[in-house]
Amino acid sequence: MTQTPVLGVAVIGAGYWGPNLARNFAASPDWNLVAICDLDEARARSLAGRVGGVDVVGSVDELLTRPDVDAVAIATPARTHYPLAMEALRAGKHVVVEKPIADSVAAAQEMVDEASSRGLVLMTDHTFCYTPAVVKIRELITSGELGDILFVDSVRINLGLVQPDVDVFWDLAPHDLSILDFVLPGGLAVESVAAHGADPIGAGKACVGHLVLPLAGGALASVHVNWLSPTKVRTITIGGSRKTLIWDDLNPIQRLTVFDRGVSLENASAEMLGRAEQSAAKVSYRLGDTWSPALPEREALGAMVAELAAAIREKRAPLTDGEAGLRVLSVLERASGVLEGSKA
Template structure:
């Protein structure tokens, strides 16, 4: 690809997520959207017309054989990510793929290795990592505003949809895990993962689940996911030694709040006390101000597609590259293994 020209991209998959990708590629000055590909020609044609009457393809092989194509965006079921990504990479195309990057670590690792071998960009569409609020959370942690991270509690619950091919962990938890991988120094590298899932409606898969993993220095992150809740909650709390933040994604007025409140363990102990009394004497509670950072309004997917173009142009890994997708996948696989072991 001539890096002085605008890269040309096609979207594979015109179902649920594909239209969002196609719309943002079509609207971005960093890209030229040339085609939409789907086995359902009517569905592909409808999307192609909606985003500017681009070409319609029903064969991935024919699409990848085009010489006017530099990259593809894959928005298809997780089980298809591996073969589609490998085919695209072997055709010399850069790839951005919907989460999760694949349905197994072995397949994802092959995808990452293939991209490295060919010098191509492989990017995972961890969309939340491109939102202004997550960018601000990362900034607050990097700048030390929160201090040392003590805990993370994340809740992502709603009523449905029960997915036909994955359980609630694989459906909802990738969002929270990708955010943690992005904002925590060093990313997600837990020593172990503990997962507990329930299937109270007999769906044949976990519909309610809790995921717990250490994030270093005694800190722990917990993720609660649920398809059966009558109310929708999207909330993450990150507690630090200096401040604690709460992100309520469903609150349009005050999405992010930072609290100067917390628990402090005094360095000097009460020498005249021992046991529980001594431990209690070392703890003090801090009550301070609460403030809400100003957040710009911009679409996360627009930022994501622009980052994809920048990574290609600059010959560097994308912000949420294949390795990021692999780290999230490791946690999901460990969660599955933990539950299977618990049932044995």
């Protein structure tokens, strides 16, 4: 039996997210973590020591000349994602980049095109998409268990740090948007974006916000983000024509709950009834069982790095590819445009 060769990877950025990536690459049987690259050499050496004493490289140019580096993981500020990713792709390296994929749709599109033209994998690290709960949500929707999607309500609020360079939409909403893109059939194929933001504390940027996204078939998704809430809430409710599910990410015992409950109009088919009769039809309520799917225990980033390796070996797009990152970024950029327009 032929043994699958281990791939070499380097992590660029040893700050907040880089250590998590490095730890998972180092623990993966698919990968050989060969180097850490960061402008802060002391920080890079500290991380390298914690993951097996791998090499420390101070220059990206030097790193990309190494033949033992098949892929790079970029965990640096969003404004640097585009130049670093493009340099890596042009050097023939596969790339996984922390969310958001770039700081503009135009930059992200160039990254996607560059990877495609070179036959390289460009992956967006939408970590939540690799959690057991979100994978199960995708399965339930794909199998038709929920029926047609009618609405999505997402809430991500907490008493969080007001970021110096982005508003609450760019800080928190990418998590929820990436999840919706992953679980909804066809991804985030939205034609319009409504955005409402407020800055009640005078921070100079939106600290509380709502996004409203019309979905296919007349469904509606809403995303509520907030830095000012004294309580932390992480929930997504997805209502279907057959069943509804609630994901509570802060509930360690029962993260997913599926409700066999819903609303229907008795004998109110548009093909069978006229407008007046349809309006007068009786509403019926379905009250069935509630159940909680069993979920495996595994770290999402471990599944993400395994998916990256599989995509490279199988010469296919990863589950959260550059196009997924582009769709999420498109919603964020359009929301920013709406907010800027409302100030004019």
